[in-house]
Amino acid sequence: MAKHDHLVALFWVAVSIFICEESIRLDPGSLSNPGPGLIPLGSGLLLGGFGIVLFIRTFRARQEEKETVSKGGIRWQELALALISLIGYAFLLDYLGFLLITLIWMVFICRVGKVGWKKTFFISAVTTSLCYILFAHFLDIRFPQGVFLGF
Amino acid sequence: MDVLGHLTLGFSVILQWPNPGYCFLGVLVGTLIGVLPGLGPVTTIALLLPSTYYLNDTSAIIMLSGVYYGAMYGGSTTSILVNIPGETSSIVTCLDGHKMALQGRAGAALGISAFGSLIGGSISVAGLMIGAGLLAQAALRFGPPEYFALVFMSFSLLIYLSSGSPLKATIMALVGVFLGTIGTDFITGEPRFTYGSLTIMDGIGLVPVIMGVFGIAEVLVNLEGEVKRTVIKPPKFKNLLPNLRDWRDSIAPIFRGTFIGFFLGLLPGGGAIMASFASYAVEKKISKHPEKFGHGAIEGVAGPETANNSAVAACYVPLVSFGIPANVVMALILGALMIHGIRPGPTFIADNPNLFWGVVASMYAGNAMLLVLNLPLIAVWVRLLAIPYSILFPLILLFCVIGVYTIHNNIWELVIMTIFGFIGYMMRKFKYEGAPFAFALVLTPVMENSLRQSLLMSEGSFGIFFSRPIACTLMVAGIILFSLPAVHLLKQRAFGGQIRKDQRL
Numbered sequence: 001m002a003k004h005d006h007l008v009a010l011f012w013v014a015v016s017i018f019i020c021e022e023s024i025r026l027d028p029g030s031l032s033n034p035g036p037g038l039i040p041l042g043s044g045l046l047l048g049g050f051g052i053v054l055f056i057r058t059f060r061a062r063q064e065e066k067e068t069v070s071k072g073g074i075r076w077q078e079l080a081l082a083l084i085s086l087i088g089y090a091f092l093l094d095y096l097g098f099l100l101i102t103l104i105w106m107v108f109i110c111r112v113g114k115v116g117w118k119k120t121f122f123i124s125a126v127t128t129s130l131c132y133i134l135f136a137h138f139l140d141i142r143f144p145q146g147v148f149l150g151f
Numbered sequence: 152m153d154v155l156g157h158l159t160l161g162f163s164v165i166l167q168w169p170n171p172g173y174c175f176l177g178v179l180v181g182t183l184i185g186v187l188p189g190l191g192p193v194t195t196i197a198l199l200l201p202s203t204y205y206l207n208d209t210s211a212i213i214m215l216s217g218v219y220y221g222a223m224y225g226g227s228t229t230s231i232l233v234n235i236p237g238e239t240s241s242i243v244t245c246l247d248g249h250k251m252a253l254q255g256r257a258g259a260a261l262g263i264s265a266f267g268s269l270i271g272g273s274i275s276v277a278g279l280m281i282g283a284g285l286l287a288q289a290a291l292r293f294g295p296p297e298y299f300a301l302v303f304m305s306f307s308l309l310i311y312l313s314s315g316s317p318l319k320a321t322i323m324a325l326v327g328v329f330l331g332t333i334g335t336d337f338i339t340g341e342p343r344f345t346y347g348s349l350t351i352m353d354g355i356g357l358v359p360v361i362m363g364v365f366g367i368a369e370v371l372v373n374l375e376g377e378v379k380r381t382v383i384k385p386p387k388f389k390n391l392l393p394n395l396r397d398w399r400d401s402i403a404p405i406f407r408g409t410f411i412g413f414f415l416g417l418l419p420g421g422g423a424i425m426a427s428f429a430s431y432a433v434e435k436k437i438s439k440h441p442e443k444f445g446h447g448a449i450e451g452v453a454g455p456e457t458a459n460n461s462a463v464a465a466c467y468v469p470l471v472s473f474g475i476p477a478n479v480v481m482a483l484i485l486g487a488l489m490i491h492g493i494r495p496g497p498t499f500i501a502d503n504p505n506l507f508w509g510v511v512a513s514m515y516a517g518n519a520m521l522l523v524l525n526l527p528l529i530a531v532w533v534r535l536l537a538i539p540y541s542i543l544f545p546l547i548l549l550f551c552v553i554g555v556y557t558i559h560n561n562i563w564e565l566v567i568m569t570i571f572g573f574i575g576y577m578m579r580k581f582k583y584e585g586a587p588f589a590f591a592l593v594l595t596p597v598m599e600n601s602l603r604q605s606l607l608m609s610e611g612s613f614g615i616f617f618s619r620p621i622a623c624t625l626m627v628a629g630i631i632l633f634s635l636p637a638v639h640l641l642k643q644r645a646f647g648g649q650i651r652k653d654q655r656l
Contacts, residue, residue, distance in 0.1 A: 004581065022344060031611030032606065032610045033607070034602070035339070037343075039332050039595070039598075040332045053318060054318055054319070057318065075374070078374050079371055086572070089565065093562055113374060113544055123545065141557050
């Protein structure tokens with residue numbers, strides 16, 4: 001991933017500009033009377049400075065050596081499926097209830113990991129049940145009941 | 152200092168039910184996660200953090216501590232038998248431990264690893280008992296400038312000791328500082344970067360961030376391809392006991408590893424990983440037969456495995472004396488203490504004797520339990536290694552989800568965890584380390600508080616950090632450490648030498 005370091009450096013510079021703008025809006029105060037924006041402003045300025053240094057270093061590094069393509073790039077499909085499923089779990093948890101959404105989600109995530117169907121259903125059912133018993137009964141944690149199953 | 156009297160108090164605490172149970176549970180879970188890939192002590196302790204709401208403070212810290220040093224024991228099992236480190240601190244054990252196993256000496260490797268860990272762990276607990284008290288006395292002389300200087304030096308040391316690029320580690324620390332400011336300003340009460348969200352009004356939340364960056368991200372990276380594992384059959388129990396020659400070759404590395412581990416465990420950014428690498432390097436350097444290392448030298452197992460356990464107890468010293476965590480695990484232990492309304496610092500030991508001495512005594516008890524768990528029950532742990540990762544990872548993800556949700560029953564914290572899971576994944580891909588980021592996130596409130604108070608005291612002059620002896624010493628040390636990578640590079644360029652990849656900024 002070395003060949004993309006210069007883009008990441010520019011990303012940090014952009015983030016630092018955002019942080020500095022918002023920090024000034026918060027009022028950094030003065031050194032003798034520091035305000036709420038002082039530390040964020042300081043971190044933003046330093047982040048921007050080091051981002052620029054990284055950008056320059058990355059350029060020099062690219063000139064000095066041949067770039068090698070790193071093995072194992074980003075597997076976007078699995079990454080997206082796993083992350084979207086977690087977001088979906090979060091938003092459907094209250095609506096479907098813990099038991100139903102956990103069962104569905106476990107089936108989905110096992111399939112993302114290419115687990116066979118029989119193992120998927122077995123693992124999903126057993127894990128969901130055990131987690132419910134452990135957390136809801138032994139640790140007395142209240143899980144959402146959902147509109148369908150009501151338990 | 153009546154150490155024996157306090158230790159007696161500690162043992163009376165650890166023998167009171169349910170403390171022995173929680174100690175055993177902690178070391179059992181620790182060994183389990185040490186053996187299994189995918190879950191480390193950081194993620195596991197973050198996962199267990201919400202459940203400590205339901206425990207008393209002593210039981211909670213005893214259990215979480217057991218997880219930490221239990222993981223050090225468990226990690227060596229997979230390193231030796233499978234050549235895959237169960238924990239990062241057991242990476243070097245693969246070099247010689249697995250070679251010993253291939254030569255039919257798995258028993259000696261496992262045995263010396265367990266006994267070395269017991270010896271190192273026990274001696275360093277003694278160091279904790281004495282060192283914490285002494286440092287706590289020194290910490291009473293610390294004011295805001297000294298605390299800021301200590302945090303600055305800690306950041307510098309962490310960045311200097313980072314295994315990757317110091318420049319990237321610095322950037323991660325600065326991002327952590329910024330995220331640490333999100334929430335309500337503690338002086339003016341003004342919300343910062345919350346944009347009306349109630350979820351982050353008290354800050355972004357350590358547990359969702361840690362679970363995302365270390366837990367979810369680890370799973371996402373491991374999903375890319377399962378490493379094939381060939382497990383060497385574990386030896387019978389009678390073959391696990393090292394013979395006289397093994398002891399003769401290992402006793403000096405064990406004692407050296409104990410002191411290396413203790414010293415490095417004291418340092419912010421040091422800890423078990425650094426200790427094990429340093430011990431291996433020292434043993435190889437001073438050995439009369441360095442060519443044996445990497446081919447089954449028992450010294451290459453004894454020293455590092457002792458050092459990583461010894462570092463665990465040492466990590467507690469800065470936490471209980473100054474309230475400054477030495478690494479991410481200690482930051483989570485700090486979180487657990489704060490859940491119970493306890494803020495560690497110079498008066499922590501005096502104000503909470505049952506808690507401190509109970510935890511100290513639990514480390515002795517826990518190390519003894521681990522010897523029993525790791526040697527006679529080795530075959531049980533080996534069976535777990537046969538579980539394919541395709542079955543483990545959904546369980547890990549589910550535990551992360553439940554762990555975060557149970558903090559405040561807030562689905563937005565699950566969203567935060569997911570976002571940081573993506574960020575953590577990208578950090579790994581672009582070779583940014585998580586430790587400086589997490590460290591900065593935890594220490595920013597202390598750093599900001601001490602900096603703003605110092606500037607108020609000095610009416611805006613930074614000279615206050617250099618006019619007080621302790622603060623000045625720490626600031627100068629921090630500046631030197633921070634500048635060292637750049638100085639090395641400039642020297643190389645000036646003398647026209649070839650710059651190694653690991654010397655790049």
